[in-house]
Amino acid sequence: MRILIKGGRVIDPANTVDEILDLLIEDGKIIQMSRNVSGDTLHSTGRGKSSKGSKSQTNGIGPIDRAMDATGLVVCPGLIDMHVHLRQPGREDKETIASGTMAAARGGFTAVCCMPNTDPVNDTRAVTEFILDAAKREGAVQVYPVGAITKGLKGEELAEIGELFEAGCVAVSDDGRPVMSAELMRRAMEYAAMFDLPVIQHSEDLHLSGRGVVHEGFVSTDLGLRGIPSASEAVMVARDLLLAELTGARLHIAHVSAAESVRLIREAKTRGVRVSCEVTPHHLALTEEAVHGFSTHAKMNPPLRSEADRQALIEGLRDGAIDVIATDHAPHTVQEKEQEFDQAPFGVIGLETALAVTLTTLVHPGVLTLSQAMGKFTSEPARILKLPKGRIAEGADADLTIFDPTREWEVDAGAFASKSRNTPFHGWRLKGQTVATLVAGKVVWEAS
Amino acid sequence: MGLAGKDLLSMRGLTVDEIRLILDTAESMKEVARRDIKKVPALRGKTLINLFYEPSTRTRTSFEIAGKWLSADVINISISSSSVAKGESLKDTGLTLQAMHPDVVVIRHPSAGAAEFLARRLAASIINAGDGAHEHPSQALLDLFTIREKVGRLEGLKVAIIGDIAHSRVARSNIHGMQKMGMEVRVAGPRTMLPRFVERLGVEVFTNLDRAIAEVDVIMMLRLQTERQQAGLFPSLREYSRLFGLTVERLKAAKSNVLIMHPGPINRGVEIAPDVADGPYSLILNQVENGLAVRMALLYLLAGGGQTG
Numbered sequence: 001m002r003i004l005i006k007g008g009r010v011i012d013p014a015n016t017v018d019e020i021l022d023l024l025i026e027d028g029k030i031i032q033m034s035r036n037v038s039g040d041t042l043h044s045t046g047r048g049k050s051s052k053g054s055k056s057q058t059n060g061i062g063p064i065d066r067a068m069d070a071t072g073l074v075v076c077p078g079l080i081d082m083h084v085h086l087r088q089p090g091r092e093d094k095e096t097i098a099s100g101t102m103a104a105a106r107g108g109f110t111a112v113c114c115m116p117n118t119d120p121v122n123d124t125r126a127v128t129e130f131i132l133d134a135a136k137r138e139g140a141v142q143v144y145p146v147g148a149i150t151k152g153l154k155g156e157e158l159a160e161i162g163e164l165f166e167a168g169c170v171a172v173s174d175d176g177r178p179v180m181s182a183e184l185m186r187r188a189m190e191y192a193a194m195f196d197l198p199v200i201q202h203s204e205d206l207h208l209s210g211r212g213v214v215h216e217g218f219v220s221t222d223l224g225l226r227g228i229p230s231a232s233e234a235v236m237v238a239r240d241l242l243l244a245e246l247t248g249a250r251l252h253i254a255h256v257s258a259a260e261s262v263r264l265i266r267e268a269k270t271r272g273v274r275v276s277c278e279v280t281p282h283h284l285a286l287t288e289e290a291v292h293g294f295s296t297h298a299k300m301n302p303p304l305r306s307e308a309d310r311q312a313l314i315e316g317l318r319d320g321a322i323d324v325i326a327t328d329h330a331p332h333t334v335q336e337k338e339q340e341f342d343q344a345p346f347g348v349i350g351l352e353t354a355l356a357v358t359l360t361t362l363v364h365p366g367v368l369t370l371s372q373a374m375g376k377f378t379s380e381p382a383r384i385l386k387l388p389k390g391r392i393a394e395g396a397d398a399d400l401t402i403f404d405p406t407r408e409w410e411v412d413a414g415a416f417a418s419k420s421r422n423t424p425f426h427g428w429r430l431k432g433q434t435v436a437t438l439v440a441g442k443v444v445w446e447a448s
Numbered sequence: 449m450g451l452a453g454k455d456l457l458s459m460r461g462l463t464v465d466e467i468r469l470i471l472d473t474a475e476s477m478k479e480v481a482r483r484d485i486k487k488v489p490a491l492r493g494k495t496l497i498n499l500f501y502e503p504s505t506r507t508r509t510s511f512e513i514a515g516k517w518l519s520a521d522v523i524n525i526s527i528s529s530s531s532v533a534k535g536e537s538l539k540d541t542g543l544t545l546q547a548m549h550p551d552v553v554v555i556r557h558p559s560a561g562a563a564e565f566l567a568r569r570l571a572a573s574i575i576n577a578g579d580g581a582h583e584h585p586s587q588a589l590l591d592l593f594t595i596r597e598k599v600g601r602l603e604g605l606k607v608a609i610i611g612d613i614a615h616s617r618v619a620r621s622n623i624h625g626m627q628k629m630g631m632e633v634r635v636a637g638p639r640t641m642l643p644r645f646v647e648r649l650g651v652e653v654f655t656n657l658d659r660a661i662a663e664v665d666v667i668m669m670l671r672l673q674t675e676r677q678q679a680g681l682f683p684s685l686r687e688y689s690r691l692f693g694l695t696v697e698r699l700k701a702a703k704s705n706v707l708i709m710h711p712g713p714i715n716r717g718v719e720i721a722p723d724v725a726d727g728p729y730s731l732i733l734n735q736v737e738n739g740l741a742v743r744m745a746l747l748y749l750l751a752g753g754g755q756t757g
Contacts, residue, residue: 221643224560224581224620229644294561338539340559342580 001065001441002026004037008070008402012077013375014382014391023075024061025398028440033394037061070402073435076374077390078110078141078399080381081351083175083200083254083278083326086112086143089130090119095331095419097131098138103329103351103418105445108434110399111142111389112329112351113381115175116153123148123159128167140444141437142399144170144385149188149199155179158191165195170385173200175254178236180206185240189249198250198276198384201240203261204302208232213342215303219288225341228303230258237261241268244275252384253277255328257302259312266321276384278324279313281350281357282424286310290424296337296344297424300330314367317376323384325376327354331420352416353425359405359432370405398441407433451749455567455574458583459624467628471593473745474738480517481740490752491520494551498524499541500577501557506712506736507577507586511554514743518752520551542566551751555579573750581615587711588621590742592629594734595666598707603630608660610692611670611719612641612681618711619670623649636660637670637692640681657692658701667702668709669694669720685718695721707731 003025010021010033022037023030081104087095095103097114104112114131116122122131128145135143147164151157153174161172172192178201179185185201192199209232214220216227237253241264244251256262256277268275282300287307290298298304316322330347337344350357355377362368382390389399411428413421437445451466459467480488496515498508508524515522527535536544538557542565545553552573555563560580567574578584596602607626613619613635626633627650635646636654647653654660661667672688682688699706708720708730716722725732 216644218645218648221614221645222620222649224579224583224617226581227644294564335537335539338537340538340557340565341561342559 002063003441004064004067005070005075005400005402006037006067008073008075010075010392011371011374012392013371014077014379015393016371017392018371023392023400025438025441028398028442030392030394030396030398032061033392068402068436073402073404074370075400075402077378077392078401078437078439079108079355079377080111080387080390081109081327081329081354082113082324082381082385084112084114084329084351085117085331085347086114087118087331088134089127093419094333096138097134097143098140099417099419100329100331100351101135101140101143102445103349103416105140105437105439106417106434107351107353108355108401108403108437109141109351110401110437110439111144111387113144113146113170113385115146115173116148117176121148121153122146123151123153123164125160125163125167128164128169132168141439142389144168144387146171146173146175146200148172149174149179150184153177155181155184158184158188161191161197162195165197169197170387171198171200171252173202173254175200175202178202178204178206182239182243186243186247189243189247189251193247193249196250198252200252200254201236202254203233203236203240205232205235208235213299213303214291215288215305217288217306219291223291223294225291228301230260230305230309233258233302234260234264237264241265241273241275244268245273248274250274255280255283255302255326256313256316256322257283257305257309259309262312262316262321266316266319269321276323278326279317279322280328281325281354282348283313284310284325285357285361286424294341295424296339296341297348297422297426299341299344299346300328300348301346314362317362317368318372323376323380325354325358326381327351331418332422334421337422348422348424349416349418349420350423352418353411353423353430355403355434356409356430356432357425360430363405364431398438400438401434402436403432403434405432407431409433454750455563456585456746456750457563457567457574457576459585459588459621459628460583462585462625462628464628467589467592467625470589470742470745470749471596473749474593474741477744477748478738478741480744481737486517487519488517489519490748491515491518494520494751495549496520496522496552496554496747497545497550498522499545499553499555500524500526501555502578504556504577506739507556510739511577511743514740514747518744518747520747520751538562538565539569542569546570546572552747575746575750578617581617581620583621584617585621585625586739586743586746587618588625589746590735590739591622591668591709591711592625593742594709594731594738595707597738598731598734599665602626605666606632606634606664607666607668608634608636608664609668609670610636610657610660610694611672612676613637613646613670614641614643615673615676616670622668623651634660634664638682638688641676657694657698661698661702661706664702664706666707666709667694671711671713672715672719674715689718693719693721694724696723696727699724705729709735712736
């Protein structure tokens with residue numbers, strides 16, 4: 001199978017490429033990348049369309065099966081979401097590996113890392129292998145499992161991290177829960193460092209969070225909802241930065257939400273602590289104000305915080321304190337979310353809106369360059385997880401995302417590939433939409 | 449002239465004119481309540497459901513009597529909050545009730561936003577009788593009514609609300625209602641019970657009782673939930689009472705004719721001394737009596753044809 005992607009604006013943050021280039025793909029790899037690969041004999045059927053069927057003969061490169069005209073479109077390394085919940089095994093009513101990876105493909109993601117808080121928990125080789133097998137059979141995109149730090153996510157004993165690593169886990173995390181014991185976190189870091197695996201922490205001091213359901217700020221005071229203070233996150237970030245310094249291990253802070261955390265991480269990076277972190281699109285686009293009206297689609301953990309926090313997150317993305325944008329895609333059923341605010345589960349889905357929300361709220365207003373933004377979705381997660389992905393080069397895997405940065409569309413949760421509908425962006429008009437997603441040279445999703 | 453919405457969910461959502469209308473209507477209702485035969489046909493053929501997810505004596509009884517004096521059929525449903533988790537969802541309970549065509553559903557629920565949740569899904573008028581720590585508008589309305597009745601006006605009066613502001617729906621509703629009616633509101637309590645950024649509600653904040661009650665016209669004491677001690681919010685009843693309990697001695701810091709209010713039920717000897725609760729300036733029993741008139745007014749305005757929109 002040979003595919004030619006022609007005339008697109010190729011953005012590859014890993015190699016600081018941003019120019020109009022053609023890409024020739026064969027057997028799942030990019031084999032040629034240059035200006036005007038095909039000469040002018042290729043007939044195309046218009047912008048974003050492609051010619052299929054009979055093989056076209058082109059100058060110098062031999063026959064191709066398909067030509068995709070990417071004029072006016074961006075072609076970038078396939079997006080990597082290092083923080084999703086696919087819910088399989090155990091909660092297939094919320095999401096499955098098939099539906100979650102199709103949602104990923106629609107959103108322009110070619111790889112996702114699935115968190116271990118499934119049922120059973122991914123704390124053994126058997127569960128990791130189950131996920132990888134299912135992903136191979138039914139997955140639209142590449143799936144990289146994240147293994148548990150502790151058995152059953154209970155925070156008591158280490159999981160068999162060595163075996164999880166051998167089975168294919170790319171990181172360990174007790175996500176959804178923090179490792180509350182500082183001693184156990186220290187040992188987890190030391191142990192994971194033997195395999196150079198990043199330890200991903202859901203940073204939250206459960207005592208400070210108490211039974212909180214929203215950010216502790218003016219909105220929580222106004223609405224009488226129990227608050228989760230920013231310090232609940234930042235206290236844990238501070239502790240773990242010290243432990244990362246002590247152990248020399250690699251720490252990754254999941255879904256940073258508070259200005260204090262960004263400040264601590266930035267400072268630690270200047271001292272050479274091996275820390276990285278991620279932020280979600282919803283924390284970049286929304287604040288605690290979204291909770292007015294008691295909308296449970298504005299309920300997630302960490303909570304939406306203040307406008308000052310949101311600005312600090314954006315600044316962190318700009319100056320590199322924050323490495324990655326990841327969705328924390330957390331599917332829940334309609335009936336679970338259609339409850340009293342404090343009874344509903346935490347979490348929102350994000351795979352099918354992440355790119356467009358980022359483009360709309362950060363790139364189009366000029367806060368981040370397109371290349372900066374795409375780096376947070378591609379080269380940066382690949383670097384942290386040591387994945388052979390996230391770049392465009394001759395010989396590299398043809399995991400590619402083609403999107404129209406200016407196409408406007410209205411979010412309709414009812415049309416999602418995800419099984420769940422719990423998005424805070426339903427009804428939003430966004431600018432920027434995926435046109436096609438290729439995994440190993442195969443088109444796994446394409447706009448009709 | 450009537451209420452704009454089908455529901456009464458919050459004081460924040462009421463206009464000054466709507467508050468005045470409710471208070472004025474309550475004045476006529478109070479006259480009914482003092483008749484020998486306390487029954488008017490205003491809500492004959494109408495159905496009122498009291499849906500209580502938290503134990504309550506005074507509020508539930510008050511709505512029940514108010515409904516009966518207006519000739520409505522009143523049904524009480526009590527659901528213990530401990531059974532909520534295993535029981536029917538609020539949505540399903542709401543839809544089930546809706547199928548029985550009630551005209552008004554009065555709901556008390558431990559979750560903030562629960563009344564609004566029902567209001568969005570039911571055609572019936574919803575009255576919020578307390579949703580978590582969010583709002584308790586009928587309490588604030590009866591408090592305003594009581595102050596206005598006693599002083600003759602609301603505008604320009606100063607009030608100090610004392611106690612666990614963080615967990616109090618009574619405080620939130622009163623802050624909004626009193627400010628709308630031109631009153632100046634202070635709050636005071638242990639720092640652990642004052643919610644973050646409470647000053648942004650437009651109130652003056654104190655942690656010293658004497659300073660908080662100086663120069664105010666009304667002191668409103670809040671009930672202390674004694675289980676807050678286990679949560680680490682105060683060290684002991686003894687110390688709470690010493691720092692924030694209202695006694696005759698402490699009242700020397702206040703105006704000599706200051707009015708004392710409490711939404712009840714009171715912890716005698718904790719937040720309020722017995723001789724203050726029973727003293728000459730205590731309005732605590734007036735509040736209870738006026739609660740009937742205000743709730744009759746609400747039921748009448750929402751279900752008795754006093755609605756415009």
